[in-house]
Amino acid sequence: MNTGEQNKPCAEIASLLVFYVCDEVNEQERAAIEQHLANCAACQSQLSEEREFQTAIVSLVRADEQADPSGILLARCRSELAEKLDDLKRPPTKEKVPAFAWLRRWMALHPAWSAATLVLFGLVGGVQSTQWLTGRSDAIALDQTVNVRPGPRITEDQLSKMAVAGVNFTPSPYSGSQNVRVQLSAQQPVELTGSLDDSDVRRVLTYVVENGDRFDSGVRLDCLDALKARAEDAEVRVALLAAARKDQNPAVRLKALEALRDASADGGVRQALLEALQHDSNPGVRVEAVNLLVRSLETAQSDSLAPLQPPQAPQMTGGPMVQASGGGSDVDGSIENVVRAFDELRRNDPSRYVRLRSAAALREISARNDQ
Amino acid sequence: MSLPRWALAFADESGHTSNSDSALATVTSLASLDDRLLVEQAQAGNRPAFEELVRRYDRDVLRLALNLMKRTEDARDVYQEAFLKVYRNLHRFRFECSFYTWLYRIVTNVCLDHLRRRQARPEDQAPDLHSGQFEDGGTDFFECQREKRATLDPEQHLLGLEIKSRLAAAMERLSPRERIVFEMKHYQGLKLRAIGDALGTSEETVKNSLFRATRKLRNELGILR
Numbered sequence: 088m089n090t091g092e093q094n095k096p097c098a099e100i101a102s103l104l105v106f107y108v109c110d111e112v113n114e115q116e117r118a119a120i121e122q123h124l125a126n127c128a129a130c131q132s133q134l135s136e137e138r139e140f141q142t143a144i145v146s147l148v149r150a151d152e153q154a155d156p157s158g159i160l161l162a163r164c165r166s167e168l169a170e171k172l173d174d175l176k177r178p179p180t181k182e183k184v185p186a187f188a189w190l191r192r193w194m195a196l197h198p199a200w201s202a203a204t205l206v207l208f209g210l211v212g213g214v215q216s217t218q219w220l221t222g223r224s225d226a227i228a229l230d231q232t233v234n235v236r237p238g239p240r241i242t243e244d245q246l247s248k249m250a251v252a253g254v255n256f257t258p259s260p261y262s263g264s265q266n267v268r269v270q271l272s273a274q275q276p277v278e279l280t281g282s283l284d285d286s287d288v289r290r291v292l293t294y295v296v297e298n299g300d301r302f303d304s305g306v307r308l309d310c311l312d313a314l315k316a317r318a319e320d321a322e323v324r325v326a327l328l329a330a331a332r333k334d335q336n337p338a339v340r341l342k343a344l345e346a347l348r349d350a351s352a353d354g355g356v357r358q359a360l361l362e363a364l365q366h367d368s369n370p371g372v373r374v375e376a377v378n379l380l381v382r383s384l385e386t387a388q389s390d391s392l393a394p395l396q397p398p399q400a401p402q403m404t405g406g407p408m409v410q411a412s413g414g415g416s417d418v419d420g421s422i423e424n425v426v427r428a429f430d431e432l433r434r435n436d437p438s439r440y441v442r443l444r445s446a447a448a449l450r451e452i453s454a455r456n457d458q
Numbered sequence: 459m460s461l462p463r464w465a466l467a468f469a470d471e472s473g474h475t476s477n478s479d480s481a482l483a484t485v486t487s488l489a490s491l492d493d494r495l496l497v498e499q500a501q502a503g504n505r506p507a508f509e510e511l512v513r514r515y516d517r518d519v520l521r522l523a524l525n526l527m528k529r530t531e532d533a534r535d536v537y538q539e540a541f542l543k544v545y546r547n548l549h550r551f552r553f554e555c556s557f558y559t560w561l562y563r564i565v566t567n568v569c570l571d572h573l574r575r576r577q578a579r580p581e582d583q584a585p586d587l588h589s590g591q592f593e594d595g596g597t598d599f600f601e602c603q604r605e606k607r608a609t610l611d612p613e614q615h616l617l618g619l620e621i622k623s624r625l626a627a628a629m630e631r632l633s634p635r636e637r638i639v640f641e642m643k644h645y646q647g648l649k650l651r652a653i654g655d656a657l658g659t660s661e662e663t664v665k666n667s668l669f670r671a672t673r674k675l676r677n678e679l680g681i682l683r
Contacts, residue, residue, distance in 0.1 A: 105672045106665065109643060111650050140676055144644055147622055151524040160530060161520050164537045168512065171542060172505065 097123075100130050108137045246294050251302055254292075254309035267292070267313050283317045293326035296343070299334040307339045315346035324350060328359045337369035344375045351383035357425070364428045370438035377432070377441070380425050381448045385455075426452065493557045501549050508548070512541055515558065518646065519565050525641055526569050536572055540565045555655060562648075562656035566638055573634035621679060628678035636671040639664050 100123045106112050107120050124131055155161060194201035255268040269279040269291050281288045292310040295302050302310075311330065317323045330343035344363065350356050360383070363376040429452075432445035488496065488510040499507035516537065523536035543564050551560055629637060638657070642648045650668065654661040 102669070105669055106650075111643075111665070111668075136676075140672070140679065141644075143621055143625060143679070144675070147625065149521075149525050149645060150528050151521040154524050154530050154533070155520070160524075160534070161517060164520060164534055165512065165516065167534070168538055168541050169509070171538060172508075172545060175542075175545070 097127060097130055100124075100127070101133055104130070104134050104137050108134070108141050246290065249291070251291070251295055251306045251310075254306060254313065283313065289314075289317070289320075289322065293322055296326040297329045299330060299336070299339060304336040304339055307334065307336070308342055311339065311342040311346055315342075318346050318348075318350045324353070324356070328355060331359050332362060337367075337372050340367065340369065340372050341375050344372065344379060348379060348382065351379045357383050361424060361428050364432060370436075370441050373432070373436065373438070373441045374444050377429065377444050377448050380429075381451055384422065384425065384452060494553065497548065497551060497553070497557050501551070508545060511544075511557065515561055516541065519561070522565060522641060522646060523569060525645055526637060527572060532572060532576075536565070536568050540568045543568065559652065559655045562642075562652075563658060566642075566656050569638060570634050573637065577634065624678045625675060628675045632671050632674060633667075636667050636674070639667040640671040640675075643668055 100120055103112055103116055103120055107117070112120065124134060249271045251269060251271055254270075266280060266282055267288050269288060271279065271291065279285070279288050279291060283289055283292075292314050295307060295310045296314065299307050307330070311327070314323050314327065318327060324347070327343045327346050331340050331347065334340045334343065340363070344360070347356050347359070351360065357380065360376045360380050364373055364380070367373050367376065426449065429445045429449050433442050433449060436442045436445065488506055491499075491507075491510070493511070493514070496507045496511050500511060519540060520533060520537050523533035523540075524530065527533045527536060540561075544561060547564075551557070629640070632640065635657070639653055642653045642656070643650065648656070650664045651661045654664045657664065
């Protein structure tokens with residue numbers, strides 16, 4: 088009975104008696120209960136019932152006492168466990184603390200903060216990396232771009248039937264080099280876009296250059312423009328040489344020679360230049376051939392410690408004698424043949440400009456040999 | 459120091475020694491180690507250290523399993539499943555609590571799983587308390603209770619039987635969590651805080667479970683009064 092003098096009402100005390108009998112109350116609760124019990128008969132009665140109940144449950148014979156009084160079941164369990172452990176091949180050993188375990192734990196506990204942090208990192212990282220990549224792309228040399236070259240997708244048959252509608256250049260966003268877009272009209276219109284590292288693009292361009300009679304000269308010139316950046320490539324060089332020798336259009340032949348400028352020291356290229364000197368009908372092409380041959384001789388001289396020694400001294404009017412020597416390594420494109428061809432041009436070329444340019448070239452060669 | 463036969467048998471089976479004296483020495487030295495050192499050795503792959511840990515606590519584990527599951531077959535399953543889980547996951551134990559608490563967390567989870575599965579299968583409910591037979595040749599413990607007291611005053615005996623029978627039946631109707639809390643508090647002698655640790659919950663939640671369990675059981679007994 089609650090007399091009104093107790094600190095807590097009976098209902099509250101009654102709910103604590105369950106824990107009071109099994110010693111699960113704190114000191115404050117204990118004091119309140121005992122103070123209440125001293126003056127409340129009803130709660131004293133309930134406490135007695137709780138204790139009776141406690142006695143009853145404790146007096147129950149337990150399953151374990153009946154099922155395994157002698158410990159046989161325990162021994163059997165141990166034996167079974169040992170067998171199962173034997174079956175486990177390798178006991179797992181203590182795993183190392185994974186890297187950034189604290190961060191993972193923190194992120195697991197703070198999902199909202201983690202998401203916000205990740206978004207922030209993404210934003211900052213994105214902005215910074217864009218700036219970094221922009222700065223870096225300026226520094227990357229054109230030929231440093233590494234591309235995986237896929238196998239050819241255009242067949243020879245398609246090549247032989249194709250017509251090129253247009254060749255366009257677009258700057259590559261990555262390396263600063265140009266991307267080439269080639270619009271083809273074969274059985275179906277095809278548009279190829281890619282850098283010169285793309286094997287299909289290169290095949291189409293070289294095919295156009297090598298088979299000039301089938302394509303418009305403007306297209307051929309565009310293709311040469313595109314290919315000149317890859318003159319060191321063997322496949323491209325063959326196409327450029329073919330164009331320089333065979334193309335009907337002198338502008339195309341001239342462009343092909345220009346594209347070979349950096350490869351003029353090559354024996355095959357020098358031979359093509361000599362042929363152009365001697366046989367090309369266009370004086371502009373012949374002058375370009377002279378220029379490139381002079382350049383090729385400069386390159387050969389700077390590459391070699393020995394000075395160029397022309398093989399023989401053609402009789403030159405108003406010019407220094409050019410001494411001949413066997414310095415060239417190529418039979419056809421050797422220094423002797425170059426000097427001889429220049430001399431021939433100087434005397435017999437129908438174009439006055441070609442004759443003057445050849446004479447000047449011979450003087451340049453002679454002056455370098457005198458140094 | 460006299461050791462039980464199974465202790466020596468374990469040492470022999472482990473393959474670390476075939477001599478019973480040295481086996482005895484191994485077991486004795488392991489027995490003197492505290493839990494932490496044993497756990498560390500077991501984590502490093504030392505099988506005898508793990509077996510020593512098992513021997514320290516498996517009696518309590520089996521007792522809990524038997525009293526909760528009431529059937530030796532289920533209790534054996536709980537024992538095996540619990541200790542295999544301990545074995546497989548020991549490398550993850552980081553001493554953030556005592557090994558005992560960690561072990562009981564695993565054991566109570568396994569028990570809860572079994573009790574819930576049993577609840578979900580009506581055909582596999584609690585054993586028939588009046589079947590008279592316990593598995594493995596043992597008789598049902600409530601039946602044993604009756605026989606044990608048969609020579610006492612018949613009236614008291616009958617009342618006592620009825621109370622115990624009702625109590626046991628009421629325990630079967632408790633929720634798995636209430637049963638575990640009641641069992642661990644009254645029959646394993648654990649404090650509510652430790653039970654909370656084992657169940658991965660707060661002391662207050664455990665207190666509520668114990669209170670509900672006690673009320674349900676007392677209501678069953680109240681009918682008889």
